[in-house]
Amino acid sequence: MVSQANVVVAQSGGPTAVINASACGVIQQAMKSDSIGRVFGATNGILGVLNEDLFDISAEKSQTIEALKRTPAAAIGSCRHKLKSLDESRADFERILDVFKAHNIRYFFYMGGNDSMDTADKVNKLAHAAGYELVCIGVPKTIDNDLAYTDHCPGYGSVAKYVATCAMEAGRDTEALYTADTCTILEVMGRNAGWIAAATGLAARSPQDAPHLIYMPEAAFSFDKLVTDVREVLKNIGRVFIVAGEGLKDDKGNYVTADSGAFGKDSFGHVQLGGAADMLKAVIEKEVGIKTRCNKLGTNQRSAMHFASLTDVHEAYMCGSAAVENALAGVNGKMVTLVRAEGPDYVSTTALAELIDVANGEKKVPKEYINESGNGVTEAMKDYVRPLVQGEAPLRIGQDGLPMFMRFERKAVQKKLAKYS
Amino acid sequence: MVSQANVVVAQSGGPTAVINASACGVIQQAMKSDSIGRVFGATNGILGVLNEDLFDISAEKSQTIEALKRTPAAAIGSCRHKLKSLDESRADFERILDVFKAHNIRYFFYMGGNDSMDTADKVNKLAHAAGYELVCIGVPKTIDNDLAYTDHCPGYGSVAKYVATCAMEAGRDTEALYTADTCTILEVMGRNAGWIAAATGLAARSPQDAPHLIYMPEAAFSFDKLVTDVREVLKNIGRVFIVAGEGLKDDKGNYVTADSGAFGKDSFGHVQLGGAADMLKAVIEKEVGIKTRCNKLGTNQRSAMHFASLTDVHEAYMCGSAAVENALAGVNGKMVTLVRAEGPDYVSTTALAELIDVANGEKKVPKEYINESGNGVTEAMKDYVRPLVQGEAPLRIGQDGLPMFMRFERKAVQKKLAKYS
DSSP: OOTTEEEEEEEOSSOBSSHHHHHHHHHHHHHHOTTEEEEEEETTTHHHHHTTOEEEGGGSOHHHHHGGGGOOBOTTOOOOOOOOOTTTTHHHHHHHHHHHHHTTEEEEEEEESHHHHHHHHHHHHHHHHTTOOOEEEEEEOOTTOOOTTSSSOTTHHHHHHHHHHHHHHHHHHHHHSTTTOOEEEEEEOOSSOOHHHHHGGGGOSSTTSSOSEEEOTTSOOOHHHHHHHHHHHHHHHSOEEEEEETTOBOTTSOBSOOOOSTTSBOTTSOBOOOOHHHHHHHHHHHHTOOOEEEEEOGGGTTSOGGGOBHHHHHHHHHHHHHHHHHHHTTOOSEEEEEEEOSSSSOOEEEEEEEHHHHHHOOOOOOGGGBOTTSSSBOHHHHHHHGGGGOSBOOOOBOTTSSBOOOOOOOOBOOOOSOOOO | OOTTEEEEEEEOSSOBSSHHHHHHHHHHHHHHOTTEEEEEEETTTHHHHHTTOEEEGGGSOHHHHHGGGGOOBOTTOOOOOOOOOTTTTHHHHHHHHHHHHHTTEEEEEEEESHHHHHHHHHHHHHHHHTTOOOEEEEEEOOTTOOOTTSSSOTTHHHHHHHHHHHHHHHHHHHHHSTTTOOEEEEEEOOSSOOHHHHHGGGGOSSTTSSOSEEEOTTSOOOHHHHHHHHHHHHHHHSOEEEEEETTOBOTTSOBSOOOOSTTSBOTTSOBOOOOHHHHHHHHHHHHTOOOEEEEEOGGGTTSOGGGOBHHHHHHHHHHHHHHHHHHHTTOOSEEEEEEEOSSSSOOEEEEEEEHHHHHHOOOOOOGGGBOTTSSSBOHHHHHHHGGGGOSBOOOOBOTTSSBOOOOOOOOBOOOOSOOOO
């Protein structure tokens, strides 16, 4: 390895409350190392690399870097730019290598989900085919919790804590006002996996507690079943609180609702969802005849730093830090994973998985976590998620009573290459 | 006053994070008094009185009552049942008096908005016309902050703190991912008054910060202006974060969107709104051509105990406590108000207003709090709201990592009257 090699840190995909804690782990660990020169941030993920749009994180104040731990979203900047196969996107991959070479970048730490791990894997393979010494390590990040080879994903514990609390709180609202607003639907994220919806099961400590019904993409959804379920809950307790994943599908795998407009797909080709709750509301109001409200937390659920899980912040940091430790120890082409130790007490450690395996995997909520009726979760699911929501992440509150977040100063790294188009 | 007179405490309308803190103030203050016998809760507001559906709060554990301070929604139970004029609803009003007489109820503390103050005023007047000694005191409650004769309303500080924080956090999400999701709309409550939307202005400490545009019902809305505003912000900072009140109206006073279905009106006759953000999204995507996301916090904004304002909790308790103190001192037919002292430091005290005045009043966001373009707030608005969001209400967190809320045991008061229909 060339001495004083430089580092690129990049963030990709949908932000989370703790992806910046992972960045903090990478940055602080890298800045400790004598064999690392500068730590560069790639503005907006792989787009920043393609555009040679880098800034010098090493020049930032140490308190700015430390404050990453309590700042949500993706402070370096994220993107949804997906590279295709090596053959289809060869020019892009070669450009990435050119940028790395121009700035003596020998370490690439990429925080993201399976699409990002795919990109990191391809960059890594191309570098090695070209004889360029490069270490690519992935850092897991997704509120969806759908990455394979890891017990859970940084970002999930925080969204789980927040949406479960939101279900609990709005459930009390429905309980208070059931004579007027008898049914409430909380729509949560999760395109193909119901992990976020499932987490709200933790809020139901008793049959009185919300949520009373949880619908996840893993269990085939039908409106007939919905109406039956709602009538049953209504008969028992006089109100209904429903949590619905945005990606509900019928028994043929078709989405219950899918926006088919101009912006109906994201740039990774995924169908953009939304409106599942509205569909359910319309059916419940018509068939059951009870007033129904919809809450859609949207991007607020993935950015809710103000009630993030301390465990999640710690683990996110640990994953970032472990990525650098492993890279310096000669590991390459891997993603850091989280491992849950056996035993009664929750202990997590990091391990490694092949980038390519993570890229090609997807972990859905297993059958044993979903109840037989397909409208709730089991105790096993609650046992799985409970340790992940422990502790409240510290905030710094300003004199205006609101949280204080950091922003980088973003001292630009001078460009050395021609503009890329 | 008959010795050992009993008390009824009731909650009405949409829940808030702190209406239970007001209930706690009423209950704890009433239970201290030698001249008060039992404190009864009316299950679901005035419906509980009509149905003689009372429970004995005096029999509840003291820690249950204390925990009201950290439990959102309306633990006694709320409703949206509106009584009409004395002539139109005479039977109802007489039934209320019959129930009060049957249980020697001499104090009626009603927490709610202007409709509830109207009910309390009518009950009070009927009792006195009938020669029945009764004291009716109103306790202000509304996230909408639209009650006249009070500087602000308990419930507002907490929703303000929460939605401003949500705008700040989701704003960071849009900032991180603007290359894909360029625009976000946060839809907040506020049927006729834009106080909740206006509060989010506090989140914008710099031009980079969300929200960049705030639309309130007080400023005439037009889609042409929206498109111009969005293009302008986009040109300056490359992304747009919008806060939209649910009750936006055009220059003729027509709602931008109004659900006209079977449940299009609530039982007070108000048009049920929702979908303003969806309308704005559709126009922005079509006319400006940028992907737009919608977050609708719904009832989660008014029940967000997990990030409630400590100032709001204290003031809500103070209003409840002051209601009892005033009642015992011989005051009647009034609502407790909050008064902001002159001077550089924020100090609030309670005062009193006539129930009938509050019932007939409505306080909108004044012109001097809205910017000239009608798409944001002034420094005066920020100065108004800043003291109200100070401090974080304490929570008790369970071993499962989620907040602990109380529920009453609800020992029923034996009915003495025939069933009312």
